[in-house]
Amino acid sequence: MPMPENAELTAMKAIQAPVDDRLEAMIDELRRIIVSDFDRIEEVNEYLAMLRGKLFRPTLTFLANEVGSERDDRAVPLAAVVELVHLATLVHDDAVDHSVLRRGKPTVNSIWSHQVAVIMGDYLYSRAIMQLASVGSMDAVAVMANAANQMSVGEMRQLTSYDALDFSEQDYDRRISAKTASLMAAACELGALVGEPAFREPLRDFGQALGMAFQVADDLLDYEGDAAVTGKPVGHDLRQHKVTLPLVHTLARASEAEMKTVRAFFADPDPSDERIGEIIEIVRVRGGLEYARNRALGFAAAAEEALDQVAEGPARDALRALVAYATQRSR
Numbered sequence: 001m002p003m004p005e006n007a008e009l010t011a012m013k014a015i016q017a018p019v020d021d022r023l024e025a026m027i028d029e030l031r032r033i034i035v036s037d038f039d040r041i042e043e044v045n046e047y048l049a050m051l052r053g054k055l056f057r058p059t060l061t062f063l064a065n066e067v068g069s070e071r072d073d074r075a076v077p078l079a080a081v082v083e084l085v086h087l088a089t090l091v092h093d094d095a096v097d098h099s100v101l102r103r104g105k106p107t108v109n110s111i112w113s114h115q116v117a118v119i120m121g122d123y124l125y126s127r128a129i130m131q132l133a134s135v136g137s138m139d140a141v142a143v144m145a146n147a148a149n150q151m152s153v154g155e156m157r158q159l160t161s162y163d164a165l166d167f168s169e170q171d172y173d174r175r176i177s178a179k180t181a182s183l184m185a186a187a188c189e190l191g192a193l194v195g196e197p198a199f200r201e202p203l204r205d206f207g208q209a210l211g212m213a214f215q216v217a218d219d220l221l222d223y224e225g226d227a228a229v230t231g232k233p234v235g236h237d238l239r240q241h242k243v244t245l246p247l248v249h250t251l252a253r254a255s256e257a258e259m260k261t262v263r264a265f266f267a268d269p270d271p272s273d274e275r276i277g278e279i280i281e282i283v284r285v286r287g288g289l290e291y292a293r294n295r296a297l298g299f300a301a302a303a304e305e306a307l308d309q310v311a312e313g314p315a316r317d318a319l320r321a322l323v324a325y326a327t328q329r330s331r
Contacts, residue, residue, distance in 0.1 A: 008325070008328075008329055008330055011321070011324075011325055012054055012325060014321075015059070015318050015321045015322055015325065016055070016059050018063075018066075018314060018315075018318060019059060019062040019063060019066075019318075022062045022071070022075070022076060022079070023055055023058060023059065023062070023079075025076050026055075026058050026062075026076050026079045026080050026083065027052075027055075029076055029077055029080040030080045030083060030084065031049070033080060033084065033127050033128075033130075033131050034084070034123075034124065034127050036123075040112075040116070041120070041123060044108060044112065044116065044120050047108070047111070048087060048091075048108070050105070051102060051103055051105055053103060055083065056214075056322075057079075057082045057083060057086050057183060057184060057187045058079035058080070058082055058083050058187070059322070060082075060184060060187040060188050060191065060207060060210075060319075060322070061075055061078055061079040061082055061187045061188070061190055061191040062075055062079060062191060063191065063315045063318050063319050063322075064187070064188040064189070064190075064191025064192050064195065064199075064203045064207075064315070064319070065191035065192070065194060065195040065315075066191075066195065066313075066314075066315035067191075067192065067195060067196060067199055067203065067310050067311055067313065067315045067316055067319070068195070068196040068198075068199055068310060068311030068313070069195035069196040072194040072195055074135060074137075074194040075190075075191055075194050075195070077131055077134065077135055078132075078135060078140060078190045078191070078193075078194065079187075079190075079191075080131060081128045081131050081132050081135075081144060081190075082144075082183065082186065082187045082190065084124050084125075084127060084128035084131070085124075085125065085128050085144065085147070085148060085151075085183065086183060087124055088121045088122075088124035088125045088128065089121070089151055089183075090102065091107075091108050091109075091117050091120055091121040091124065092117070092118065092121040092155075093155070094107040094108065094109055094110075094117060095107075095108070095109040095114045095117035095118050095121070096155065096159070097240055098114075099236075108120055125148070128144075132144055137193065137194075139193055140190055140193055140194075143186050143189050143190055143193065144186055144190070146182070146186070147182045147183050147185070147186035150177075150178040150179075150182035151178060151179055151182060151183060153178055154174075154175050154176075154177075154178025154179035154182075155179060157171070157174065157175050157178070158175055158179070158242075164241050164242075164243045164266055165243070165251060165262065165263070165266060167243040167248060168248065169245070169248050169249070172243070172244065172245050172248050173212075176211075176212060176215040176216070176219075177208070177211075177212065179215075180211045180212075180214060180215040180218075181207070181208045181209075181210075181211025181212045181214075181215065182208070182211070183211070184207040184208070184210055184211035184214065185204045185205075185207035185208040185211060186204075186207070187207060188203040188204055188206055188207030189203060189204040189207065191203065192204075196311070199309075199310045199311070202306045202307070202309035202310050203306070203310060205302075205306040206303050206306035206307055206310075206319065209299050209300070209302035209303035209306060210299075210300075210303040210322065210323060210326055212299040212302075213296045213297075213299035213300040213303060213323070213326050213327050214326040214327075216245055216292055216295055216296040216299065217296045217326060217327050217328075217329065219237070219244035219245055219246065219292065220246065220289060220292050220293060220296070221330070222234065222235060222236060222237040222238065222244065223235070223238075223246055223280050223283060223284075223288075223289055224280075224289060234276075234280075235273070235276035235277075235279075235280060238265075238271075238276050238279055238280070239271060239276060241266055244292075245288075245291070245292040245295060246283045246288035246289050246291070246292045247262075247279070247283055247288060248288075249286070249287065249288045249291040249292065250282060250283045250286040250287075250288035253286045253287070254282060254286055258282050258286070261278055261279070261282065262279060262282065265278070265279055296327050297327060300323050300324075300326070300327045303323050304320065304323060307319055307320060
């Protein structure tokens with residue numbers, strides 16, 4: 001059951017409180033990294049700064065850095081790199097998906113153009129690479145290169161899934177592992193890399209499982225979220241004919257009449273809200289929402305198990321709290 005919005009914000013602030021100062025330092029570093037003397041880039045940069053999210057991934061880097069170790073200042077530029085790559089991915093994804101809203105605000109591509117969005121995403125990626133090189137760690141470069149490659153392959157897999165209704169649960173797992181979980185795993189591993197290297201593997205595994213839980217929970221919100229809270233309409237992914245876990249589970253259990261409705265929906269290039277509502281109801285009746293919820297909890301349990309392998313302390317406690325947050329959030 002998602003947390004009320006106010007409770008969710010309070011929970012996230014409490015989790016981030018021990019690293020608030022580091023998050024502020026990371027934001028300053030981010031501004032320094034992306035500054036440009038080119039007017040259009042600066043204009044878009046300023047707009048993106050207004051859209052700043054919850055800084056979930058940099059929080060992972062800082063907390064992982066403090067597990068069994070003293071703070072290391074190198075975690076600040078590494079956290080900035082993680083956030084930059086995440087931001088670049090969002091800008092590119094919105095352009096690819098022709099999305100008009102992100103966090104309740106117009107996307108870069110809807111304000112400027114798809115071309116500007118693609119180039120801006122490339123700019124953010126390139127600045128992240130420059131910053132990563134300045135840290136002077138080939139291990140850090142390898143971790144981020146692997147994550148960036150996985151995210152690109154994941155996006156391509158999604159684009160080349162020509163028959164949406166033939167999309168399997170294995171296909172879904174592979175996609176979200178690449179597109180979402182890989183960066184969270186990298187965020188955690190980078191923190192340990194400049195913290196306690198002995199915990200690199202369990203913290204990477206934690207980030208991977210957490211990312212899977214996070215994305216399944218996010219996909220559930222497309223079916224049962226509140227548009228005023230999530231910042232995007234309910235059924236947004238469905239409208240774009242994206243098949244996520246609730247529907248994947250349903251397709252194997254739907255009646256012929258229900259499948260006829262689903263096929264008609266996917267054949268419609270611009271489905272109405274009423275048609276989206278019909279699909280959501282089929283998914284609900286066939287147990288797709290409950291199944292996805294249980295899988296998210298399963299991934300959350302795997303994340304908890306990975307944490308059992310690292311040192312006790314406030315940082316580990318905060319990471320545990322992030323597991324609950326990821327599966328109960330409302331946006």
